Amino acid sequence: MNMIERDYYTDRSVLLDPYDWFEEMRAKGPVCRMANRDLVLVTGFAEAVELLNNASDWSNAISVSGPLLPLPFEPAGSDITDLIEAHRPEIPLSDLLVAKDGTPHVHSRALISALFTPSRLKANQEYVTQLADRMVRCVVDNRGCELISEIASPFVTFVVSDILGVPEVDRDEFRRIIDLAPPPGNMEAAPPPGKEAEWAANPPTIEGTSPLEFMASYFYRYISERRASPLQDDVLSEFAHASYPDGNQPDIAELIRLSTFLFGAGQDTSAKLIGNAMRYLVDVPGLQDQLRADRSLIPAFIEEVLRLEGSTKVVKRLAKRALRVGDMEIAPGTKVVIAISAANRDPRRWEDPAEFRLNRPGIKQHLAFGRGAHTCAGAPLARYEVRIVFEKFLEHTRSIALCEDRHGTAGNRILDFEPTYSMRGLANLFVKFEPA
Template sequence: MTRYTDVRRIATDHTTFSNDLFDVTPAGMHDPADTEHQRFVEIASRVLMCADPPVHTRIRSTFRTAFTPDAVERWRGAVLDATTTLLGEFEPGREIDIMPRLAADVPVAVIASILGVPRDVWGNFRSWSFAYASTFDPMVQGERRDEAIRTSLVLFDFLADLAEQRRAHPADDLISTIVQTRTDDGDLLSEAELIAQIALLLVAGNDTTTNLIGNGITLLLDNPEVRAEIAADPALLPKTIEEMLRIDPPLHLTFRLLTKDAIVGEQHLTAGTLVAPCIATANRDPRAFPDPGRFDIHRAENNKHLAFLHGIHFCVGAALARLEGQVVFEELLRHYPDFSAGSEPAVRRTRNAVARGWEKRPVRL
């Protein structure tokens, strides 16, 4: 589904377009005879984004205090510290591949710090996160899927141990908050539910934000007049981040399952049909965005893009992603206002149909 109105409708109408579809999505592809696959499914199938109300409502209620504007603002210092520390490692004029360094390292440092993950394992989070995200990708099959599942189980086991530690010794971190927060029904999340949500926060707070940074840097390289404008006036950054999210969203595809016959556009679809709303094309629909291929940071105040989707499944960490983007680009432009494309060509990541990003993005600082 590529039209803006259709994608927004699908995201909003959860009674017709169900999220309770783990078994028919790529993440549900598994060998029932394989014990590792079975254990993966037992946990991954409990993830928030693969649930409808009332299950979705119950699980999401545990985040009701975690991502409020005040809570997110408390993390500004962590984002700024991670960004300035990494940028301080590079001399002006040096050429680096921004993807495995700034674009990947800042989100890992931020989400690991917020979750309360010990620093000595931060280096593993990038590969763990990518592996888990890969299980949701239809292009990941065969041995690649087996390896992604095995790596995801390493992540799940690590998070289970960490959650147990926080039950015994709570700290000022997000895992401690989720472990102790009761749902609106008055109960605590089960072990599988808890691990699934923490793993989702890791992926959503890591891989997608990495893509936002890499995609945004590319847009600024391709539009030097915009870069000069926001360097002169950082107050434009919030609108710039929204336009980055619109024109090159980190998440490309999502999935829904029809619960009843419906007409979408002019197409008659039957109950049980799996549909794939394409956020990237919806965000460039000329019926919703005039001159949609132009990177225009002065679009209307309400840039109604769907990068974070819409309705009850609107991204719970959207405020944190926006904060990270604003801090990273403000500090990048402050430290290296004349950064330019590197000598080697950039390489778009093509082995993942769900998440949009760059494999390599060389930059001269």
Template sequence: MEALADRDYFSDHVILKDPYAYFEAIRAKGPIYRIPGSGLVVVTGYEEILEVINNTRDFSSVLAPQGPAAPLPFTPEGSDITPQIEAHRTEFIGGDLLVSLDDRPHSLSRQLLNRLFTPSRLKANEAFITDYADQLVRDAVAKGGTELIKEIATPFVTLVVADLLGVPADDRQLFMDAIDAGPPPGSLDANDLIAQNQPLVIMGTYFAGYVADRRETPRDDILSELSNATYSDGTTPEMLEIVRLATFLFGAGQDTSAKLLGNAMRFIVDQPGLQQRLRADPVLIPAMLEEVLRLEGSTKMTARIARKDTRIGDLEVPAGTRVMLALAAANRDPRRWSDPEAFLLDRPKIKEHLAFGRGAHVCVGAPLARVEVRVIIEKFLEHTESIDLVEEKHGPPDDRSLDYEASFIIRGLSAMHLKLTPAPDFVGAATKPDAKEKRGLFGFLKKREAGPASPTQYSTLETKIGVLLADPAAKAVIDRHFPGVSADPRIGMGKGMTFRTVQKFAPDMFTTEALDAADVELAGLAPQ
């Protein structure tokens, strides 16, 4: 029988759904282990992972999104392969994302973002978080239960960051649909690997329009600050860089924050006496979340590549070596944590866990994740007398059946069905005097009852592309001036923008003269 440590972490669904025994089998071979015949080094030790994360001089983050198992797009040559990495960066999956950047490009991008997630900014956003969490939880409790991941967690974290950034309400459902349709990060399926960037492509098309708009007409939101920010040397970032950052901000934390809520809820439900203790003293919720992050953080691993001949501990690591940093293993390292498998609400120095990484690439959205998950857990505890798993779906407490996603990056449940017993003083959302008003404010849960006023005239400046292409007469005008454009999939992803906005990114394709000529014909049509 094949030894556990000899099995392939990246292709074994059983290990990916429950990786902890595998990590312990690797740890038994030492905190730094070179897998025979693979060229891959696995690091499970807490101090050793800190050593790698903090050594940005010798290690590149370019592998972070695609993981260390995929082959490199080049053959490493010499003791310093930094020039090769940069020459082939676009061939790495997600190689141009913030999480993958190195050196000055990474420092400049972080400078832009670090000023955005300030305590005052998050405090202002907390009012929205609280109201929206209250609405979602009240609706779920009124029904007697919910499927936590898709019905609560994913829409909640998606719309929280949408509100923070200033994404228009009309586009938020489209973003949620794109995320829901996409595969989880780190999925094993080959087709999923190809499709993993698709939600980011769709959102990026929209963010291009938002950034152009915010540069012309700034508003009081983070997206305006980001769109008009300058680097520390006074230079202005290219628009494409801002679009990438905004898209990354929106997309990066969706799955991890949603999964964190599910992972935390499992402890709340099954840890004896925990939910009663938290109800009695909600001040303990932040400490509970930190211990959940240590034991069941949403990110199991990240990756680096040695770009120079270097060392990890006593192990010599040549340039080109791919390194897997098992964050989940480091957070259970017995050399760092006493009784590492146990859940301890008052564990000393708990915030030193590595669930959000550390150093230059520490998760920029960690403060937001802590706030949003804390707030919605407060609401769940406030409005319930008890929370339990539906036994028909997940089995009894002593024999739970929980399905985790088979991802080499993400640790999270695919579904969690909750039974919610209302608190004695619970008042459902449907019976609250301001319920209809709140549904109008948070129109993201359903289509707005009253849409925007009908336009009196079509134009390429004010009418969205989707509206024009939905009207056969207007579509004919567009195709006459821009042959074949209505069938172009790139335009299909930009239906929420106008042709004048798209012109900024494709001036040769959409000239001012052609757009003006189209407007003359469009003005004579009656909008449908």
């Protein structure tokens, strides 16, 4: 089977390393149809930016459930906006923030505006810095660790817990549930080509309850308690007392959905970014010495990793109206997969796109956090917490290396990525340290 005929959603080799597949698809054009699916794929940077910025013609209703589930209605007419909204309750998870459109999205987004402001991040900077210092010192003293489970996942979980105001006594239980759940876009949840109509989404269950449902029971208690109390200095208290821009107060169910989604999304992508960035820090010749000598370069390092190996591989949209993307005519009801990982390596936009370049010109124009109305609200937090943890790694070490018995040599790495079609993250990364 040639590369193009491989199925993006079920071929393990493509899920583990999608970049060759994306390049083969790019050769068909920056906008093309997948060979085995009734889906349109966008690999071009300019085309992706145009689409992401156009919230009026595209719906996010399938952003969480994905494009493989059949629509619960038959698209008809030149504008299916009303059909989408009429059937939204039948689209799984379409009530989450990233799946909302129009005014409901604007209102929900306004509720979380206080979460990632510079003042909010500054307020918890001491906690994040002390946490990073303590965790990094511990693994450096041990001269090694498995980075994902010992640093990346617990660190970002504790950071978002602190910002949201999750009590310390509950944080370990939240971590346990998150660690047990399969990653988003798990290949085992994807139907074979041609079997989409026979397949129904089955969210992962933990002890009989989905991870979101488990966390929702906790957030219901937190928000109810805060609504019954005067305003406190944490985000959940602000949620509990917040109002929409029109002055109406959201119901508790909406606040719970927002809180659980922010908690889940706020830890997974940042944890993956820490693992992906550590791999480049170790394997790009001279990079860690350069950053250790000048830590002001760490933000530029993170941005280039976000471009080359961001945590999100693809996002999904549903065409509301007939329109043109690139050279392709798109009909209402068309499902489009925007390959963020491919757009960020588009040679029409980036010179030598597969090469790591510190201080690459225009680097912050990458699409790792999206673009337009649905730009990732947690981008400031991700940049902030990942910067701090790498500052501590460079401060406390003389050198960092991957364990060759686990991952091979620099020229012949053996790396185990999670086989998901949504995310790009390492299943594990064994690292050894020489203390400073």
